[in-house]
Amino acid sequence: MGSSQTQPFCSDTAPFFRIREKDLLYDIDLLRDSLEKNWGNFCMGYSVKTNSLPWLLTYLKNEGFYAEVVSATEFDLVRRLGFAPNHVIYNGPIKDRAVFETVLFAGGYVNLDSTWELAWMEELSALYPERSFCVGLRVNCDIAALCPEEVLAEETGGRFGYCYENGVLKAAIDRLHALPNVAVGGLHLHSSTQSRTVNVYGALARIAVRIAQEYGLRLRYVDMGGGYFGGREDKPDYRDYFQEICKELSVFFDRKKTALIVEPGISLISRAATFETTVLDCKDIRGRKFVVTNGSRVNLNPLVTRHSYPFHVEYCSDPAERPTEPSQWVCGATCMEYDRLFEWKYAPALFPGDRIIYDTAGGYTMCLNPLFIHYFPAVIIERADGSLFTARDAWTNDEYLQKNHW
Ligand SMILES: Cc1ncc(COP(=O)(O)O)c(C=O)c1O
Numbered sequence: 001m002g003s004s005q006t007q008p009f010c011s012d013t014a015p016f017f018r019i020r021e022k023d024l025l026y027d028i029d030l031l032r033d034s035l036e037k038n039w040g041n042f043c044m045g046y047s048v049k050t051n052s053l054p055w056l057l058t059y060l061k062n063e064g065f066y067a068e069v070v071s072a073t074e075f076d077l078v079r080r081l082g083f084a085p086n087h088v089i090y091n092g093p094i095k096d097r098a099v100f101e102t103v104l105f106a107g108g109y110v111n112l113d114s115t116w117e118l119a120w121m122e123e124l125s126a127l128y129p130e131r132s133f134c135v136g137l138r139v140n141c142d143i144a145a146l147c148p149e150e151v152l153a154e155e156t157g158g159r160f161g162y163c164y165e166n167g168v169l170k171a172a173i174d175r176l177h178a179l180p181n182v183a184v185g186g187l188h189l190h191s192s193t194q195s196r197t198v199n200v201y202g203a204l205a206r207i208a209v210r211i212a213q214e215y216g217l218r219l220r221y222v223d224m225g226g227g228y229f230g231g232r233e234d235k236p237d238y239r240d241y242f243q244e245i246c247k248e249l250s251v252f253f254d255r256k257k258t259a260l261i262v263e264p265g266i267s268l269i270s271r272a273a274t275f276e277t278t279v280l281d282c283k284d285i286r287g288r289k290f291v292v293t294n295g296s297r298v299n300l301n302p303l304v305t306r307h308s309y310p311f312h313v314e315y316c317s318d319p320a321e322r323p324t325e326p327s328q329w330v331c332g333a334t335c336m337e338y339d340r341l342f343e344w345k346y347a348p349a350l351f352p353g354d355r356i357i358y359d360t361a362g363g364y365t366m367c368l369n370p371l372f373i374h375y376f377p378a379v380i381i382e383r384a385d386g387s388l389f390t391a392r393d394a395w396t397n398d399e400y401l402q403k404n405h406w
């Protein structure tokens with residue numbers, strides 16, 4: 001695949017994702033430096049579900065990241081890519097027993113979430129009395145009460161973990177404390193919110209302190225999860241979050257004894273990733289201008305949760321010589337009416353061959369793409385030295401037909 005600048009227009013040019021290594025490294029360094037400066041004793045995990053591109057996972061492994069996984073499939077993937085089982089953080093409400101045991105026995109991090117995992121620990125404790133186990137517990141606390149200003153991911157509050165306010169967390173801790181060879185060694189505080197404020201992370205860190213004090217926990221780690229902003233000039237970044245988190249944690253925890261674990265996803269990859277599309281056609285329908293592109297809303301917004309798509313345009317000819325269009329609707333490549341990305345108002349007329357490049361497009365989209373009409377787009381890596389590398393070829397029917405029988 002050629003570089004975007006030199007790629008000639010032709011109607012079968014396919015859209016693709018691009019990851020710029022320089023920007024990725026910038027955010028990795030920002031994360032590492034913020035953790036180093038504010039806490040020193042830390043573990044960087046990466047949320048595999050956010051973007052499980054094998055190239056990216058391997059890159060992050062080589063940068064020292066652990067893999068944060070929530071399924072047996074993800075665990076198998078990261079093992080195949082060379083992550084050691086003790087470099088895995090196993091989270092989520094539906095765990096696989098075999099993976100659970102593998103990670104636990106290897107000394108990886110296991111954060112319990114469901115009721116039956118407590119019963120698993122009771123069984124394992126009895127089965128292996130000579131071993132000692134250390135597990136974490138995912139905390140569910142009332143964020144709306146702690147931070148009334150925060151815009152929650154779900155209005156009714158989170159559904160993961162053990163509820164602090166109604167005593168379920170305390171009961172889980174008591175159940176584990178009754179086992180002679182099991183220690184509650186960690187608290188897991190991941191809580192997604194839409195507003196992702198620094199404030200909410202301060203409140204979550206205070207909750208970790210409160211729970212550890214209240215229940216007399218000696219924690220090996222506090223896992224603050226992910227959910228941060230990244231790659232946006234108008235929003236906080238790792239420096240702000242970890243200054244606040246560590247300020248609160250240091251009220252009670254000794255940084256030499258308690259490690260800070262993080263599991264960022266989207267904040268690590270947003271700045272580095274773009275989705276690059278080409279204008280194929282411009283149509284006038286009863287006074288409305290429709291610009292048909294080869295990328296789609298399904299590539300950028302598979303969950304239909306986004307309302308804006310930051311973008312920039314690379315024109316195939318001088319835009320100063322084009323008429324200004326009061327309104328152009330940029331549309332996607334599927335045959336669905338709803339596949340309209342944005343209305344561009346009072347802008348140079350778009351022509352076939354122009355390239356519309358969507359910025360901050362790498363989280364949850366590169367791999368969470370429906371196999372709808374078209375399959376996974378290609379992913380190219382722009383290395384720090386400017387050279388290009390294809391990390392994923394666009395999927396074709398060769399991939400789609402695998403494991404089908406007819
Ligand atoms: C447990 C856990 N950790 C980390 C993440 C990553 O979140 P984000 O991509 O918002 O950083 C998620 C995402 O939902 C998660 O559920």
